[in-house]
Amino acid sequence: MTIVYEDEETQGDVPVRRIKFTINGKKMIAEVETRLLLAHLIRRGIGLTGTHTGCDTTNCGACTVLVDGRAVKSCTMLAVQVDGHEISTVEGLATASELHPLQEGFKEEHGLQCGFCTPGMMMAAKALLDANPDPTEEDVRWALSGNLCRCTGYQNIVKSVLWAAAKLRSESAG
Amino acid sequence: MYPSRFRYEAPRSLDEAISMLQTGGDYCKVLAGGQSLVPLMKLRFASPELVVDINNVPGLAYHRVDPDGTLRIGALCRHADLEHSDLLKTTQPTMAGAAPLIADPIVRNRGTLVGSLCHADPQGDWASVVLALGGSVVARGSRGTRVIPLADFVTGPFQTVLDPDEIAVEAVIPAAKGARSGGYLKLERRVGDFATVGVAVALETTGENVTRAGIALTGVGGSTIGATEAAAVLVGRPLTADSVAQAADLAAQAARPRTDHRGSAEYKRHMVRTFVVRILSRGNAAEERAA
Numbered sequence: 001m002t003i004v005y006e007d008e009e010t011q012g013d014v015p016v017r018r019i020k021f022t023i024n025g026k027k028m029i030a031e032v033e034t035r036l037l038l039a040h041l042i043r044r045g046i047g048l049t050g051t052h053t054g055c056d057t058t059n060c061g062a063c064t065v066l067v068d069g070r071a072v073k074s075c076t077m078l079a080v081q082v083d084g085h086e087i088s089t090v091e092g093l094a095t096a097s098e099l100h101p102l103q104e105g106f107k108e109e110h111g112l113q114c115g116f117c118t119p120g121m122m123m124a125a126k127a128l129l130d131a132n133p134d135p136t137e138e139d140v141r142w143a144l145s146g147n148l149c150r151c152t153g154y155q156n157i158v159k160s161v162l163w164a165a166a167k168l169r170s171e172s173a174g
Numbered sequence: 175m176y177p178s179r180f181r182y183e184a185p186r187s188l189d190e191a192i193s194m195l196q197t198g199g200d201y202c203k204v205l206a207g208g209q210s211l212v213p214l215m216k217l218r219f220a221s222p223e224l225v226v227d228i229n230n231v232p233g234l235a236y237h238r239v240d241p242d243g244t245l246r247i248g249a250l251c252r253h254a255d256l257e258h259s260d261l262l263k264t265t266q267p268t269m270a271g272a273a274p275l276i277a278d279p280i281v282r283n284r285g286t287l288v289g290s291l292c293h294a295d296p297q298g299d300w301a302s303v304v305l306a307l308g309g310s311v312v313a314r315g316s317r318g319t320r321v322i323p324l325a326d327f328v329t330g331p332f333q334t335v336l337d338p339d340e341i342a343v344e345a346v347i348p349a350a351k352g353a354r355s356g357g358y359l360k361l362e363r364r365v366g367d368f369a370t371v372g373v374a375v376a377l378e379t380t381g382e383n384v385t386r387a388g389i390a391l392t393g394v395g396g397s398t399i400g401a402t403e404a405a406a407v408l409v410g411r412p413l414t415a416d417s418v419a420q421a422a423d424l425a426a427q428a429a430r431p432r433t434d435h436r437g438s439a440e441y442k443r444h445m446v447r448t449f450v451v452r453i454l455s456r457g458n459a460a461e462e463r464a465a
Contacts (some may be wrong), residue, residue: 013179014179015179015180015181015182017182033179034179034180034181034182034225035176035177035178035179035180035215036176037176037212037216056175056216057175057213057216058209058212058213058281059366061278061280064280070254070283071279071280071283072280072283072284073280073281073284075216076208076209076212076213076281076284077208077212077284078182078205078208078212078225078227080182080184080227081184081208081227081229083184124279124280142279143279145278145279145365145366146277146278146279146280146281146365146366147280
């Protein structure tokens, strides 16, 4: 994994650390500059561009990933901080042959228009459904209140998550 | 956006962290939740030489009650831990009212109460809550440990009395002598926005009489405002419509709001009065979320 920086006048003086982490079940080692943000490690370092950087100011939630199962805004965490931890991104949802119920839900209920916020929405929703398999509409709205969508008005996103919750429950019951 | 270059250390003990702060240079920052520090570094409002990440220090993620009723909140206790805490729901109505209103659910997974106090943003919700409850910050440094009442902890916007080699290790809320009631109300344009107005009220009641009262205001001045005169009129008698109205008026007078894009000064002052009345009129505010 290579991340190239412009060579300013600090040549040889760039603080770099070696970190080990797991992403979507795969073990990785990376040499990262200490100021590298997690979002950029994921997108530019690993090449998983499903995690989007929207506002870059901790507002929009498009960069949401799970770290040890908890939703975090990856633009607001340093890459060095995931040393020894486990990351899940939107790319980890589907299997080779099957969409995750959340992805199916967004398809069935038209939960996206431009799609920019969708990966963050799905990961925030995943954290919710992992903790609470049978959420109310209010629970879904509350859990997604840190994720902005400028297209849908949220109605169909909420429906998509509820659709996924029902599917996951029926799968685990079956 | 990137922060400026910095050296990064992730010590495994507080002693190690403190010695790193001592020898780390002129400008070191402690990183806990990072939900204020990282954005500030990205905007280059903060450009520390050394960042000491305390997330690997064990034993700081607690919130617990001592046998005497004192509540202690460790430096790595996240907002979300407090939001979902049954302990707070049953014993700390003002804190339980505030926890779900901090930032947004994802930020609450990382951000910490103690970090919020150290950040000392005049718009910070926790500072008002801890001030209203008469709480303190426990700081540890090379010269030992000291307990700093919140009223003395913050010296100005984004400034505290912490020495460069001190770490705030926990926040402390003293035990209640009477039955606790109160709450926190926040007016915000949308989830995650800074408070247009926030009001924290913490009461202790014995029998009918209020034995202790604290009122503090968020977002209506250059720093967190302790409305001490407003709180004082409530003490030593039962809550009445009259005493509530007096406290609300005095709290509104204590506010120093400015007109900005979130509202006029007059409107904000009005909301301070309204929130004080609202919290005091329902006694226990634990279940209230947003205004």
